[in-house]
Amino acid sequence: MPPPTGSAASADGTGALSRVAIIGAAETGSQLLEIEGYSHTREQLPTGCAVTLPPFSVGGHSWQLAYYPNNEIPDYADFITISVARLPEPEPGSAAAAAGGVRARVSLSLLDQAGDPVPSRTRTTTPIDFSCIAGVSFHDFINRAWLEQSEYLVDDRLTIRCDVVVTLEVRTEETPPMVTVPPPDLHQHLGALLAAKEGADVTFQVAGETFCAHRCVLAARSPVFKAELFGAMKEGTGAAVVRVDDMEADVFKALLHFVYTDTLDDCDCRDDSVKQQKEASMAQHLLVAADRYNLERLKLICEEKLLKHIDTDSVTAFLVLAEQHNCSGLKKACLQFLRSPTVLSDVMATDGFEHLARSCPSVLELIISVPTHAPVDLV
Known part of the structure; x- marks a missing residue:
């Protein structure tokens, strides 16, 4: 029987899906009890006495059947009883020995002449914690009078099958998705477009340095840029040149980087104290620039950075x-x-x-x- 599984797909902040399977592993084992000379066993075994079978192994544990042709309990005196017990010690070195407890489901079936279970004479337990009890008994498994009149007792012979299903463990396992969608990379492409200057149609002059950019990108990101570039200058056919006063070149460069990528570059200074000073200074100047061009998200990012300083x-x-x-x-x-x-x-x-x-x-x-x-x- 295949182990039961369940799966859950969860979305992280990027919208990617991770798929996790919950796997309940189990092991099944069976033993056949073939009774030849049924009537003789009934006559020879005293009430309450049993014939025990050799142990069989399932899930790292040893199990043993006992056959009682004459039940000593008055209410079940007319029935054949089968008991199934887990022997105390699990097999050395097995996972069961390490885990300690064991849960199992036990099923008993009378088999017909073709070796198939008789549905009306099949009994199955719910999962049982065998660390708390030694075994389980099926007191009313088969009524003797019914058996002796049935087609299932042929030549004084019958066959009973015991199935034991042991739950081994429940674990989670991450499974690869059928389709892996990469994270968004629009910011990388736009950043490359800014660096390459391909198709640039506006030039900014800032503190002695020039920066090339694309009007449509700037206008889409900033209403101030939109008014400047598609207002008074929209009649121009050549590349526009815009002079920006009261701003340092490195601040405008960082501003353009944010406009295209929605991110800020980290300071690459190795000295922590100098790095902190530069970050605070850049955050102040960028905040002013963000307010000037109505870039609200950049303004809030700078404001948050300044809180730390x-x-x-x-x-x-x-x-x-x-x-x-x-x-x-x-x-x-x-x-x-x-x-x-x-x-x-x-x-x-x-x-x-x-x-x-x-x-x-x-x-x-x-x-x-x-x-x-x-x-x-x-x-």
């Missing part, structure tokens, strides 16, 4: 940035950081605090008016 030296600059570019999350985090009297005292001694007082007096009033350790409410 709030300290006494940076908090005032971040507050000014948050106030000027409507970054409520960054503003709330900075104000919460200033709730500590010690921190506030240290910050007030910096040059940045004076700049904050001049640039954003309303924020200064908020800092002073909110009691120390009180929750920050920007509403």
Whole structure:
């Protein structure tokens, strides 16, 4: 009998499917009990006495049948009884010996002359935990009077079959999917398009450097680019040249990279302290650029990055940035950081605090008016 299986397909964040099978392994074994001279066994064996068969192995355990032609229990005195027992010790070195317990299903069948089970004389148990009991008895297996009048007792001979199905283990197994869909790679293709400059129809001049790009890509990503490139310039037939002031070249390069790939390049600096400084500086400048070109996701990414760099030296600059570019999350985090009297005292001694007082007096009033350790409410 094949082991029962079940499968589950789950989707991860990329939409890919992983397929896992739940496999319940089992082992089946059988033993035939051929009784020749049935009437003699009934006459010779006293009530309650049994003939035990040689053990047989299933699932790493030894099993033994016992045949009782005369049941000693009054309610079953007219029946042939068969018992099936698991011998105490599993086979050395088997998986069953390592596992300890065992669950099994036992079936008894009277066979006809063709060797097939007689449906009306087949008994099957539910799965039994044989670590709790020694065995199971089929007290009312066959009524003797019925058997002696039936076609299944021929020449004083009958055959009984015992089947034991042992549950070995239940395990999970990852199975390869029939079709593997690769993750999205549109960002890679667009990034390659930007790097190759193939088909570029607009050039930007930024701090002495030039950058080539594609109007349709920029317009699809930014309403500001769309207005600039398909508004006043749409009549032009040649490559447009756009000058960008008040922005560093590396910031605009990072901005273009995000527009095409929806990702930011990691800083490749090996010195952790220098890397942290560069990341914080780039996040500030990119936030301003994202706000300028209405790239909301990039703006939020930069805002989230700056949350990790709030300290006494940076908090005032971040507050000014948050106030000027409507970054409520960054503003709330900075104000919460200033709730500590010690921190506030240290910050007030910096040059940045004076700049904050001049640039954003309303924020200064908020800092002073909110009691120390009180929750920050920007509403």
